[in-house]
Amino acid sequence: MRPRKSPKVVDAAPFPHRVLPYFLLAPQLAITVLFFVWPAVQALSGAFYQADPFGLSKQFVGLSNFAALFEEHSYLRAFRVTAIYAITSTVLAMGLGLLLAVLTDSLTRARGVYRTLFIWPYAVAPAITGSLWVFMFSPQVGAGAQVLATLGVNWNYILDGNQALLLIIAMTAWQQIAYNFLFFTAGLQAIPASLLEAAALDGAGPVRRFWTIVFPLLAPTSFFLLVMNSVFILFDTFGLINIVTKGGPGESTQTLVYKLYQDGFQNLNLGSAAAQSVVLMALVAGLTIVQFRYIGRKVHYQ
């Protein structure tokens, strides 16, 4: 809406060409229709049919695929696992990212060095993160497993579902610290120094300055990161889970995306997989709408 009101946009078009813009848009629109819109339509229509794995017969079943989905114990459990995983990892990653950002904020010379030391995990694929940590905590040879053994922990995440979930939470938080650190650093640098100086003159100590000035002013950044971390953990951690736990033991680390992969590609349950795709699309659409509501508000805030 805002761009529409801008005088620059309301002005006559810089170039009067009628055909060229369609050629410029054609590549992106072709890819979008072919690999996004068409699949979405396929998923929506496929969700109302029960099909055999080879597509030789299809039978209209209405909402049965969705009803079966929400009556299925393992699907509801996947929702719960995904929620626990997303919330815990997000809180850990945001908390640690904020701590590191606050600690580096007032440094001058060393700030660049610390930034380098903290941002590199962003570039590591979740699947590679999983590979590093699966070795570190391997019950047989892992250095982490040996440390836990000396602490008296009976460590075997391959058999213990709680340990497995704890492990993937720790891995994900480790990976996401970098992202959160970067955004909190940018958010802190945007806070006027004069505000903090005024508070210091009034006798407020650093802890009080943090909670009364810094933390409230970081609220937009925090909310943004809450959404972005949730999206990452909901959707981008498939590789990590496939490498480390494969959704197990049992179903204790089976997320919604992982369950869709198993049902669609390993169990070849096509109707259920299509319905699950629709649910995931609705979920991410909701998150995106929340995100843009926020961005709209932020533009006003700025």
Add this chain to the structure above:
Amino acid sequence: MKSGLLRSAGLRHLVLVAMAVVVALPLYLAVVAASHRPQALLGHFPLLPGGMLLDNLRSVLEKGLPGTIPVWRMLLNSFIMALGITIGKLFISILSAYAVVYFRFPMRMAAFWLIFFTLMMPIEVRFFPTYQVTANLQLLNSYSGLILPLIASATATFLFRQFFMTLPRSLTDAARIDGAGPIRFFLDMVLPLSRTNIAALFVLVFVYGWNQYLWPLLTTTDAGYTTVVMGMQGMINAGAAFALPRWDLIMATALLALLPPVIVVLLMQHWFVKGLTDSDK
């Protein structure tokens, strides 16, 4: 006051260094493992790197493990995929943004919102139906199949659009007075001015493309197209199958898989940070 400040700074550095060590620990342990013989990894884990790193890296690069392709081939596949996605995304996004900002035509906003739609459809959500479409188009086991379904991008289009909207109107007025058409204006003015944004997006998209796991896992059954990130599972399975598990070679492969994007991020750190904070906010 001064001693208090000094103590506070010291404590700050102490916490920061401790956290940096924690963050670096998985990488360090991978280097230690990749530089020892497999026997040394049994019993108590060594504290220091050994002397086998180069031998192990060479071994997996040239031969891989039984049942896998050589890692050099995996790295090449990953590079082709990441570069294809990067070039594809930047190319179609800058053209789309240019069309939306510099022209008025029917369905302009409809096209814009259709592109926006892709924001709600990451590959991990649409992989099941998109796989079916890709299979129907005969694109499985091909670089096209690895690359094309991942190149539409709302984020990159939005970023370029935002930037184009900040360019002064006088630029286009001057160009038209000089008789330049839209293509000349794009190549001579818009593209050079976009260099910073292109560099920023290049880092983000290259890392995104390199790190893909689920999509190559689904679309390649031909071992020749294995990427190094999706190939890790095969390496772990193959390495674990030895009587004496080859964690030395598995970790050597993990190092080779993570170094290219980490190097790109650290070398282009300035643009990486700018791209991330500009495009995601």
